[in-house]
Amino acid sequence: MSDTIFALASAPGRAGVAVLRVSGPQAGAVLDGLISGTRPAPRAAALRDLRAPDAPTPDATIIDRGLVLWFPGPASFTGEDCAEFHVHGGPAVVSAMSEALLAAGARPAEPGEFTRRAFENDKMDLTEAEGLADLVDAETEGQRAQALSQMTGALKSLYEDWREQLITILAAIEGEIDFPDEDDVPDALSHTGAAPLGALIEALRDHLADERRGERVREGFTIALIGEPNAGKSSILNALARREAAIVTDIPGTTRDVVEVRQVRSGFPVILADTAGLREAADAVEAEGVRRALARAEDADLRIAVIDVSRETAEQWRALQPRLRAGDLIALNKADLEPGDASAGLSDADAARMVRVSAKTSAGLDALEGLIDEIVFERLGSRETPALSRARHRRAVGEALEALERARAQLGVHPELAGADLHLAVRALESLTGRVDVEDVLDRVFSQFCIGK
Numbered sequence: 219m220s221d222t223i224f225a226l227a228s229a230p231g232r233a234g235v236a237v238l239r240v241s242g243p244q245a246g247a248v249l250d251g252l253i254s255g256t257r258p259a260p261r262a263a264a265l266r267d268l269r270a271p272d273a274p275t276p277d278a279t280i281i282d283r284g285l286v287l288w289f290p291g292p293a294s295f296t297g298e299d300c301a302e303f304h305v306h307g308g309p310a311v312v313s314a315m316s317e318a319l320l321a322a323g324a325r326p327a328e329p330g331e332f333t334r335r336a337f338e339n340d341k342m343d344l345t346e347a348e349g350l351a352d353l354v355d356a357e358t359e360g361q362r363a364q365a366l367s368q369m370t371g372a373l374k375s376l377y378e379d380w381r382e383q384l385i386t387i388l389a390a391i392e393g394e395i396d397f398p399d400e401d402d403v404p405d406a407l408s409h410t411g412a413a414p415l416g417a418l419i420e421a422l423r424d425h426l427a428d429e430r431r432g433e434r435v436r437e438g439f440t441i442a443l444i445g446e447p448n449a450g451k452s453s454i455l456n457a458l459a460r461r462e463a464a465i466v467t468d469i470p471g472t473t474r475d476v477v478e479v480r481q482v483r484s485g486f487p488v489i490l491a492d493t494a495g496l497r498e499a500a501d502a503v504e505a506e507g508v509r510r511a512l513a514r515a516e517d518a519d520l521r522i523a524v525i526d527v528s529r530e531t532a533e534q535w536r537a538l539q540p541r542l543r544a545g546d547l548i549a550l551n552k553a554d555l556e557p558g559d560a561s562a563g564l565s566d567a568d569a570a571r572m573v574r575v576s577a578k579t580s581a582g583l584d585a586l587e588g589l590i591d592e593i594v595f596e597r598l599g600s601r602e603t604p605a606l607s608r609a610r611h612r613r614a615v616g617e618a619l620e621a622l623e624r625a626r627a628q629l630g631v632h633p634e635l636a637g638a639d640l641h642l643a644v645r646a647l648e649s650l651t652g653r654v655d656v657e658d659v660l661d662r663v664f665s666q667f668c669i670g671k
């Protein structure tokens with residue numbers, strides 16, 4: 219029998235209302251021990267005086283007066299008996315309530331323990347539990363939408379559907395292994411499996427080839443500003459951030475560390491990074507700055523090459539071009555100093571992705587922001603199929619895909635080897651939804667939850 223656990227389900231600190239939640243076989247007894255009067259009807263809120271269960275007399279000083287709710291299992295969030303106390307949200311009330319719950323026999327919950335119990339009682343699969351954690355963490359509209367879709371089963375049904383297809387293919391192939399010489403198992407069976415197996419391989423490939431959209435939505439879309447010293451990278455960062463996030467001076471080599479600004483663009487989290495100017499470094503500190511700038515540019519989802527149009531542009535372009543990828547942006551800065559067309563020195567630059575700006579006069583900055591917002595939306599905006607949202611999903615789908623590809627290669631040759639690989643693929647898919655118990659996976663997933671969830 220499991221313990222009865224409790225936790226503050228609302229945020230700690232001062233608030234209008236605080237919610238304490240209890241789950242486990244003793245939840246009903248804990249509830250009865252704290253309230254005066256009768257246990258309310260299931261799922262109906264009732265006002266009660268609350269007191270410590272070990273108070274000397276029943277009418278001893280009450281802790282608070284609040285709403286209580288009783289959720290008998292299995293029709294509760296965790297599937298167990300649950301109770302909730304909605305009390306006044308002062309730290310002293312919460313601490314006295316916690317003492318009372320301890321005295322009544324409940325113990326403080328571990329992070330994610332309520333959700334883990336819900337998962338173990340089949341109230342949700344692992345991807346839905348992760349979606350719930352993400353919903354609690356969601357700070358932007360795009361994160362909220364992705365988390366909600368995952369919490370309500372979008373990834374679960376995708377993965378469960380793949381698993382079912384796989385089991386059908388497996389049955390066909392194992393039929394061939396078990397009855398190799400019988401007439402009623404046609405030779406073409408391996409080929410019957412080949413088409414659906416090919417389709418499944420394509421589906422997994424597409425799911426993986428999404429440029430980490432779901433992970434970007436969770437973790438942030440990264441943008442790096444790069445360019446030669448004094449091109450105006452920090453000035454542009456500050457303009458986009460609408461604050462003096464980075465130091466700007468007329469001394470080339472001002473920025474050394476990567477300066478990050480977090481923003482919300484098109485409903486998604488974005489991390490803008492200003493970097494050190496690229497040149498032959500004058501000293502070890504600057505050399506490290508340049509190394510970090512290049513590493514950041516390499517890892518970023520989008521690069522903005524900042525070019526100073528008041529100086530020779532061809533030379534700057536030669537240095538930056540190898541760092542850029544298709545779809546990156548070019549900001550032709552200091553347009554206030556050079557009214558002419560400065561793109562002349564930029565051979566092979568994609569004109570559509572080039573904006574003339576002036577961090578000094580703000581000219582062109584709206585257009586630059588418009589382009590950034592568009593790109594963020596293009597890359598992260600929702601599609602028909604749900605995105606995998608964690609490295610854990612990417613690993614498991616990747617494992618399944620490799621096993622399927624090996625199986626396909628063996629299909630007509632060694633069906634028993636193909637069968638073994640398909641079993642591995644099934645297992646990888648089952649680890650995604652938590653169908654197979656992988657204890658350390660569960661520990662890792664639930665430990666990332668907050669306490670009280």
Ligand SMILES: Nc1nc2c(ncn2[C@@H]2O[C@H](COP(=O)(O)OP(=O)(O)OP(=O)(O)O)[C@@H](O)[C@H]2O)c(=O)[nH]1
Nearest residue numbers: 447448449450451452453471472473495552577578
């Ligand atoms: N006229 C004009 N000056 C600018 C513009 N943008 C930046 N500057 C000036 O150019 C100088 C360098 O700007 P920064 O923003 O520090 O340039 P940076 O690229 O971050 O330089 P490092 O950090 O040294 O690599 C400062 O004196 C800015 O005021 C612009 O659009 N027009």
Ligand SMILES: [K+]
Nearest residue numbers: 448467469472
């Ligand atoms: K500078």
Ligand SMILES: [Mg+2]
Nearest residue numbers: 451452472473
């Ligand atoms: Mg700078």
